[in-house]
Amino acid sequence: MCGAIWQSMRRRGMWSSRWAPATDTAWARNCWPLCANARWGMVRAEPAGLLELEARLQTLGLAVRRDEPLARHTTWRVGGPADLFVTVQSIDDLIHAVELAWTYELPCFVLGGGSNILVGDGGIRGLVVHNRAGAMSVEIAGQRFPLEKAPADMQEAVLYLESGAALPAAARRLIELGWDGLTWAADIPGTIGGAVVQNAGAFGECLADRVIEVEWMDPAGRLSAWPREECGFGYRSSRLRGRRDIIVLGLRMQVERREPAELRARHAELAALRRSRQPAGPSAGSVFRNPAGGYACKLIEEAGLKGRRIGGAHISERHANFIVNDAGATAQDILRLIELARESVRRTHGVELELEIELVGEFA
Template sequence: MVGEDNVELAEPMSEHTTFEIGGPADLYVMPDDVEELREVLRILDEAGEPRFLLGCGSDLLVSDAGYRGAIVSLTEGLVGVNAEGKELMCEAGVPLREASEMACELGLSGLEFACGIPGSIGGACFMNAGAYGGCMADVLKSVRVLLADGTTATLPVDELGLGYRKSRIADEGMVVLSATFRLEPADQDRIRETMDDLTQRREEKQPLDKPSAGSTFKRPEGHFAGKLISDAGLMGYQVGRAAVSKKHAGFVVNLGGATAADVHAVIEHVQHEVEHDFGVRLEPEVRFLG
């Protein structure tokens, strides 16, 4: 059962988010396995304690005041993987990049698109993460979830309601326990070449040397957020220590020591200016907590 070893008090969320921003969480719980996770969630829910599931924290802006409740982190304990034939099963806390690397080593194609996405399997299913023309919906066979009533179910991909950065998992508050991918055998060198090419393209275009949560805004229909922001003259726009990246206008970056309030101020200004100039309302892709 979860004990002192896997619970922290007043844990700074800046240490668990790629933005490197966020005040303390009252409780930070790291269940060792699926059974412990179920038990932890049952106890928290019965106590009426607010709780939030954390993957790699790569799509999150946690407030400076932190989170009043329990962060349940899956990347420490839910890290099992199993490969069988063309199928790869990963537990929710496995980094997507590791899954992509593993598929390559097994000579299985399909997860190349994911090699540069710094999220977990759970977070990636939650929002149907995707890049360079691929997304989770293309390669998932099924996802094992914990439902609100405490039961588990294995949902085939076509029952997950996956669309652009959305899913039934998010809409219905399901917890991803594991995902099974259906991949295709392919030449390992070709898979590696594709991954290297995508990594190079990312390094050339994205400000990977600075903390961020990736693309700050969703792609508005018929536009690219980065282009609208740069056309509005906002590249480099800065509040405190947060700024619109000078390398890729779609990213708000932490220049070192940024607060969540700085990032919010940049986001709101960008939304206002882009709407004023082009009549397009940018919706944040990054999720706010606390």
Template sequence: MTNNEIYEELLSICEKENVLKDEPMKNHTLTKLGGKADFFVTPVSYDQMSRIVAFTYNNKIPFMLLGNGSNMVVRDGGIRGIVVQFSKLNGLKREGNTIVAQGGANIIDASRLALKHSLTGFEFACGIPGSIGGAMAMNAGAYGGEVKDIINHVIVITKEGKQLKLSKEELELNYRSSIIGKKGHMVVEAVFTLENGDEKKIKEKMDDLTFQRESKQPLEYPSAGSVFKRPPGYFAGKLIQDSGLQGKGVGGAEVSTKHAGFIINKSNATATDYISTIEMVKTKVKENFGVDLELEVKIVGEDLNE
């Protein structure tokens, strides 16, 4: 299909203001990096989402789901095909001791809703800058807690456009991985089961975690968060720090002097700068300690010369 035909089909599914052409991905990633997406679509219903996915699948059109862009680096050449973001599917509600969250809601907002209703178990997420869908796909966690601890079930859309309900056991949640990522499912809704708690104690814990995060992480610069997974028996940030890499980088990208596990967009970096800095870090840590660092962030899209 031509891009004009794709555009017309998308307009038959979604409102015109929710279908953008040649949209710069740097506007939608926390690194502030990335070239243009051919189409950037923000559906407002599960039905629209299912129809878009089925359309891309049946016509073999490249497709990518974007959370809030917190754990992703988009290459400078951008993304071909259709990028869908759930930012307008962001509902949150409390039902008894559960929190029901749509895939585009921010996990931080879910933790705040739990606090409001004196529900404990979600405190760990008070500083995670991601969407519910993205958090489910990678079993997001921090400060000793993770999504696996509180999830009840999710509703997903498969890559064929069908809706499925998956239990906690069916999600196969492990360290920074799940069946969602492996199968290419898209989370449109997640239900979390929490315990009744004391609002004051919950807030104290969240305030403490927020202080720890703000004092240790370089939140004043755009970044993709923690770049590498924790290697067995090590801490990625310590390996990078001990390799003397803090403050070093390529172009406008730099290994943070505040937290070595973060690579920041310090000065109008390109995605190529950022990715080159990642490769530099991996090479140096391998040379110094014999450890292969594995990426926690996803690198997507095309290089400019492709």
């Protein structure tokens, strides 16, 4: 962590998220317990301290939006309003924003690329911080420099990526600079922060293969770094997943030199495979994790659910583990399809499907 960011974190106090990601569709028990009494369709009471928080955020030079539709910021294109919404471009502003939310005892949710989540139609109470802190650097002799400063004869390198870096943009930039490490991720929506929490992967590779360590901050403002072996990486999971008391700041990862033309060709090959296997249209990627020894898409297909529609959403006919919003779906439409798939697979195969996505906010 560079000196300026380190000092800023030492100066600042506490951060915490009052949101706990749901692990199943029992959203009433798991999603935003502090707001459990709120219901979609009722007049929403403004949380105490919201006006003060808005004013303090504005003094930081942050543009604050009220009742921002989160459907604009999720890959499923669904989600109700956030009480307050800010976009941050630096780790320093990220820390400021979440600290202020904690100071006013308001819920705070850090949003990345908006993939792999289903935001309820009732939206998210408190503050949503859209993390766009996306600096990338190369480590040379213990210091960090812009990627372009890496010597041409450097064959291996350690990179530092901030948590708000867009995964596809980061991957494509590395391809053009001749660094191999994220080529498989060049068409995967999301951010570095979300990718490391979920241990994103595709085509036999995953982020854990490259991670050296992950840097994060706890509610007391302490900076910590877990080496890869302490991150508890597994299939689409990590020790970071579901933690309310951690904010991911960035990661260090290993990359190797390759010819840009070689990497472009590999990217083109993987992109073609992705187009052939996955549906077009707004989705969140795979809805369920693959069960041990099987594939969620196969189980859903064998349950006869390919093409099944509820409202404006349907289970994809190309890949049954995708739910596509193709006709102005609501989050409730998608949630009902999720519940239908789980119940049908449980009945036909005796298998309990686990969500890969996370449920966030208020549902009907």
